[in-house]
Amino acid sequence: MIIQNILKVHAFWDKDAEVWVATSENVPGLVTEPSTIESLTQKLREMIPELLVLNRIVPAVDPQQRVKAILRIIPVLNRRLNILKVRSH
Template sequence: MTTPIHIDARWDDEAHVWIATSTDAPGLVVEADSWRSMIDEVRAVLPDLLELDAAHARDVSLTFKAETHLALAAG
C-alpha cells in the first residue's frame, strides 16, 4: 500500500532558502537554496524519519505544495 505524504514548501526571502515541512512526517524540516535541492533533501531524509514511524507503509508518494509571499508596491 502506498502512503501519501504531503510536503509544505515555502520560500524564505530573507534567508534565500526553500523550507519544507510536513505534518504527515513529524520531524521533517529541510532547507535548501533551490527547489530541486529541497526535493532531493526531502527524499534523502524522509526514509529515516518514516522508519521511526511504524504506521507508515514502506512505499510513499510525495506531493509538494509551494508557497511564497511577495510584496507589491502601490503604484
C-alpha cells in the same frame, strides 16, 4: 490490501533567508531549509522515507524490511517531487 496515505509537505521560498523551507504535520521531524529547489527535492527524497520508518508510520521490523519499506516509498515520492520541481520553474 494496499493502504495509501497522503503525506502533505508544506514548502515555500523564504525570501529573507533565501532558502526553501519544508515541513510536514504528517512526517514528524521533517524540517529542512536548502537554498535551491534541486537541493530541496533531494533532501525530501532522503528524509521522508527515513522519517516514516523512524516514526513507525511505515513498519520495519528489521533492517532488511526497513530498506524494502523505503524502496517502496521512493518511486511515488520521486513522481511527486518532479511535479513540484516543474511547477516551481
